[in-house]
Amino acid sequence: MNNVFEYLQTLKLQDTHFNAEVEFLIPDFLPKKLITMYYADGGNGKSWLAQAITNHLLDEKKVAMLTYIDFDNPVSILKDRNIYDLLIKKHKNLNYIQRSTLNMPPFDLLLKLEEHAYNGAYEDCVFMIDSLRNVVDIMHDGKVMRVMDALMNIREAGATIVLLHHSNKDGRNYQGSNNIRNSIDCMYRLDKRPSQENEINFLLEVQKERAGIKDRAFCVKTKELSLQEMDFDIACMNEYELEFVEKVKKALTLYKEGLNKTELLENTGHKKDDKTARDTLDKFTDKFWKSKKAGNKYVYSLG
Secondary structure (H helix, E strand, C coil), X not given: CHHHHHHHHHHCCCHHHHCCCCCEEECCCEECCCEEEEEECCCCCHHHHHHHHHHHHHHCCCCCEEEEEECCCCHHHHHHCCHHHHHHCCCCCEEEEEHHHCCCCHHXXXXXXHHCCCCCCCCCEEEEEECHHHCCCCCXXXXXXXXXXXXHHHHHCCCEEEEEEEEXXXXXCECCCHHHHHHCCEEEEEEEECCCCXXXXXXXXXXXXXXXXXXXXXXXXXXXXXXXXXXXXXXXCCHHHHHHHHHHHHHHHHCCCCEEHHHHHHHCCCCCCXXXXXXXXXXXXXCCEEEEEECCEEEEECC
């Protein structure tokens, strides 16, 4: 019995374990050494975002090694997206694993990674898992718990883990066992927003947080697989705001010398006392157009 307690003494937490503070690989969005999950319905660009995050982290030398475990996308899709040139060939410290390269089931691969999860083995490493439902029966509580236990052990060996997952029918929650939510550290709901050609805009809203994460918005440039932060107000624009902004930009393009507020509202089909239109004009000033005071009025221009 004494030997058992001596052994337990070697395992107990020490004061040095509490020196570490939360670090972010992407500010306010992706905390280091935690499990972060984002979910959305199929076809909303989850993989595009994960691949752009991968490229960003490696370009910025944020991590020593990144492993992208892709159980979702066929090689033909990866070829169409030019993933070989944009990611695999470009980054020597990237392991891009796809179904065709595996010699074991995805579930077993995670267990194999878990076998090595001790003594900081995965320090400064990131694992992207695309996607969770391709690893385990997400409706089976016991199997889900076994996978989540493996991921938590990998996390405790120093890894940062990003899980991609699918939403349920109404898009408000994720599919599957409650053990998923109970085991991860941070969770976002992803919403694809209106975008220009060769771009995908994303709004990510926090659903669970343990590290002070915040709602964030990003734009992925698909031709170069770059990740750019978006203005949150722009990412959240509703249909009225989108239409209003286009009308204002069109009017200001025609009147390059600028228009005052009354003139601008009239040129967009709004009355000068339309409070919603006036508030929207103010909201997006310095985002899509500029204003400067001329006498007792403000003049708007594209700047």
